[in-house]
Amino acid sequence: MVKRARARDANLDKPRGLCQSRRMSAEPTGATPNSFRSQPDDRGHFGQFGGRYVAETLMPLILDLEQEYRRAKADPAFQAEFDDLLEHYVGRPSPLYFAPRLTEELGGAQVWFKRDELNHTGAHKINNCIGQILLAMRMGKTRIIAETGAGQHGVATATVCARFGLPCVIFMGATDVERQKPNVFRMKLLGAEVVPVTAGAGTLKDAMNEALRDWVANVNNTFYIIGTAAGPHPYPELVRDFQSVIGKEARAQMLSRIGRLPDLLVAAIGGGSNAIGLFHPFLDDTSVRMLGVEAAGHGLDKEHAASLAGGRPGILHGNKTYLLQDEDGQITEGHSISAGLDYPGIGPEHAWLKEIGRVDYTSVTDTEALDGFQLLCRTEGIIPALEPAHAIAAVKKVAPTMGKDQIILANLCGRGDKDIFSVAEHLGVSL
Amino acid sequence: MTRLASAFAKGRPALVTFVTGGDPTPDATASILDALVEGGADVIELGMPFTDPMADGPAIQLANLRSLGAGTKTADILRIAAAFRARHPEVPLVLMGYANPMTVRGADWFAAECVNAGIDGVICVDIPPEEDPELGPALRNAGVSLIRLATPTTDAARLPAVLEGSSGFLYYVSVAGITGMQQAVQASIDEAVARIKASATIPVAVGFGVRTPEQAAAIARVADGVVVGSALVDLVAKHGADAAGPVKELTAALAAAVHSARKEIA
Numbered sequence: 001m002v003k004r005a006r007a008r009d010a011n012l013d014k015p016r017g018l019c020q021s022r023r024m025s026a027e028p029t030g031a032t033p034n035s036f037r038s039q040p041d042d043r044g045h046f047g048q049f050g051g052r053y054v055a056e057t058l059m060p061l062i063l064d065l066e067q068e069y070r071r072a073k074a075d076p077a078f079q080a081e082f083d084d085l086l087e088h089y090v091g092r093p094s095p096l097y098f099a100p101r102l103t104e105e106l107g108g109a110q111v112w113f114k115r116d117e118l119n120h121t122g123a124h125k126i127n128n129c130i131g132q133i134l135l136a137m138r139m140g141k142t143r144i145i146a147e148t149g150a151g152q153h154g155v156a157t158a159t160v161c162a163r164f165g166l167p168c169v170i171f172m173g174a175t176d177v178e179r180q181k182p183n184v185f186r187m188k189l190l191g192a193e194v195v196p197v198t199a200g201a202g203t204l205k206d207a208m209n210e211a212l213r214d215w216v217a218n219v220n221n222t223f224y225i226i227g228t229a230a231g232p233h234p235y236p237e238l239v240r241d242f243q244s245v246i247g248k249e250a251r252a253q254m255l256s257r258i259g260r261l262p263d264l265l266v267a268a269i270g271g272g273s274n275a276i277g278l279f280h281p282f283l284d285d286t287s288v289r290m291l292g293v294e295a296a297g298h299g300l301d302k303e304h305a306a307s308l309a310g311g312r313p314g315i316l317h318g319n320k321t322y323l324l325q326d327e328d329g330q331i332t333e334g335h336s337i338s339a340g341l342d343y344p345g346i347g348p349e350h351a352w353l354k355e356i357g358r359v360d361y362t363s364v365t366d367t368e369a370l371d372g373f374q375l376l377c378r379t380e381g382i383i384p385a386l387e388p389a390h391a392i393a394a395v396k397k398v399a400p401t402m403g404k405d406q407i408i409l410a411n412l413c414g415r416g417d418k419d420i421f422s423v424a425e426h427l428g429v430s431l
Numbered sequence: 432m433t434r435l436a437s438a439f440a441k442g443r444p445a446l447v448t449f450v451t452g453g454d455p456t457p458d459a460t461a462s463i464l465d466a467l468v469e470g471g472a473d474v475i476e477l478g479m480p481f482t483d484p485m486a487d488g489p490a491i492q493l494a495n496l497r498s499l500g501a502g503t504k505t506a507d508i509l510r511i512a513a514a515f516r517a518r519h520p521e522v523p524l525v526l527m528g529y530a531n532p533m534t535v536r537g538a539d540w541f542a543a544e545c546v547n548a549g550i551d552g553v554i555c556v557d558i559p560p561e562e563d564p565e566l567g568p569a570l571r572n573a574g575v576s577l578i579r580l581a582t583p584t585t586d587a588a589r590l591p592a593v594l595e596g597s598s599g600f601l602y603y604v605s606v607a608g609i610t611g612m613q614q615a616v617q618a619s620i621d622e623a624v625a626r627i628k629a630s631a632t633i634p635v636a637v638g639f640g641v642r643t644p645e646q647a648a649a650i651a652r653v654a655d656g657v658v659v660g661s662a663l664v665d666l667v668a669k670h671g672a673d674a675a676g677p678v679k680e681l682t683a684a685l686a687a688a689v690h691s692a693r694k695e696i697a
């Protein structure tokens with residue numbers, strides 16, 4: 001029997017929502033009638049969130065995509081090809097790693113990491129891109145577009161396009177092009193066309209607007225590989241399913257390594273794909289608590305990108321979810337030190353999981369993330385991306401409040417190579 | 432007969448014109464709307480600015496940014512509409528925009544404000560029939576027309592769903608794309624309008640990419656209405672608060688072409 005966490009963090013003390021009998025089978029169980037894993041409904045809604053709020057031009061295509069995804073999901077050949085590419089091209093399964101020196105330094109719960117930063121291209125983004133490009137080819141599409149923030153999704157998309165020989169156009173906010181230069185160059189090396197988007201603040205939301213505009217104008221031949229678990233149905237569902245390889249592996253690895261499930265899962269949230277990928281296979285394991293970490297930027301009372309903490313439900317980019325917006329429903333610009341978290345929305349399944357109370361959400365500032373970044377470098381010899389540095393910062397706060405017999409599993413969803421220039425700048429170091 | 436129905440029952444095709452509300456400033460919009468009416472527009476579409484106009488090309492994107500940059504609020508748009516209604520009791524006025532500003536205070540609030548401001552219809556770009564409950568019932572209960580878009584990707588199987596619950600007119604978007612792009616080839620418009628009119632009981636207006644009187648006339652030969660937006664918005668961009676004159680001039684040329692389009696062939 002696992003002891004319950006003695007969490008002092010008020011956030012973590014809330015009731016857990018639905019009560020279910022404990023399960024600890026090797027495979028995550030299938031969705032049952034009162035499961036947390038049976039969303040969305042057939043209209044693509046997670047409770048009041050999600051849906052398909054797109055222009056009429058895109059609607060028929062979105063319906064086609066949904067049909068094709070249902071067929072692919074039921075097709076063992078599709079699954080086999082996906083699994084094969086994940087194993088031999090991406091390098092899965094990614095290791096599950098116990099972090100001894102970090103654990104000792106924090107002096108509380110044992111800290112484990114799911115090492116998705118070791119994937120080909122350096123982040124979890126590739127899991128989703130493999131799935132979506134296979135879908136694109138099934139649908140006979142011959143041109144790929146994508147939006148990117150940190151450039152990790154852009155790099156992953158350019159990579160799978162090179163791998164399958166499809167032309168690729170990546171939309172990236174002009175501000176992000178500036179702060180993520182190494183990834184811009186990577187995309188170009190991989191043969192992608194990178195289109196800087198100057199509208200708005202020139203960050204992820206503007207890149208997504210531009211990708212949607214391109215898509216509307218090229219519906220016949222173009223597939224839009226969305227990089228996070230957001231957008232119109234069926235994207236939040238299919239991105240989650242492709243990313244769920246993270247949680248399925250982690251769950252099986254935990255059981256085989258130590259014969260029990262973790263007490264707490266922690267993951268950073270931009271749009272929420274790495275987090276939902278880790279969380280989803282554990283949602284019906286009632287002993288497992290979960291913590292999503294948003295970017296508090298300069299602070300929740302200043303500029304930030306924490307849509308759940310500082311936003312309200314609204315409609316943007318094809319789905320209803322929590323958004324940073326003013327009283328007129330105008331979208332406000334997010335801010336985070338991490339380009340990958342700098343988005344004023346969040347995937348609709350997280351909005352739902354927050355409302356029903358199954359997952360807790362917190363946020364950490366730029367400064368705390370920088371501390372987390374350096375902490376992992378120093379204690380474990382791992383340079384994380386700034387996105388999971390937010391998860392590490394949250395672990396740093398929570399671990400000391402938990403017992404030494406308890407286990408935290410955090411998603412190390414990206415490596416920090418892309419961020420060393422901006423981290424140096426923030427630390428006042430000139431390279 | 433509603434104002435919208437009358438506008439399409441004049442025995443000739445209707446000219447529908449679009450400008451973004453609050454562009455270049457909330458105060459300047461009234462004179463531009465008056466210029467549209469004086470130029471001969473039959474239906475006025477007033478754009479509600481939004482930070483993220485995903486279905487719009489550069490011209491209307493910039494108009495949205497100019498408007499928001501001038502501090503335009505939803506309350507300003509409603510005030511502009513109400514003042515227009517007071518000056519022009521007979522001219523139908525339609526709000527066009529995106530879902531979030533329309534639904535942020537609740538669909539019922541929005542529908543009631545539309546009624547108060549004398550707005551006849553609403554076009555919401557990113558609420559397809561699948562998400563109708565978000566806005567449609569509130570508008571219909573309030574007696575405000577929900578004007579839906581049909582596009583080149585709306586096939587025969589989907590068309591009934593698009594028509595269901597819509598009223599006023601059907602807006603046929605002639606190109607798969609964003610506003611301000613090139614116009615579709617006339618033959619494809621002719622074919623699509625014929626197909627849609629076979630099942631629609633409401634008027635069909637065609638827009639996206641229509642800039643010149645010649646293009647407008649060609650469409651007016653087959654459609655019940657022609658929508659012109661970016662070409663007018665470009666004039667506002669160029670002339671700012673002094674745009675009324677040039678806007679009236681282009682509107683008059685478009686109106687003459689549209690209104691007489693069928694006489695020419697007769």
Ligand SMILES: Cc1ncc(COP(=O)(O)O)c(C=O)c1O
Pocket residue numbers: 123124125149150151152153227228229268269270271272273274275339340341385387388413414415
């Ligand atoms: C390494 C990494 N982690 C996290 C994110 C945030 O995305 P998501 O919340 O979808 O995982 C990004 C986005 O670019 C990323 O590059």
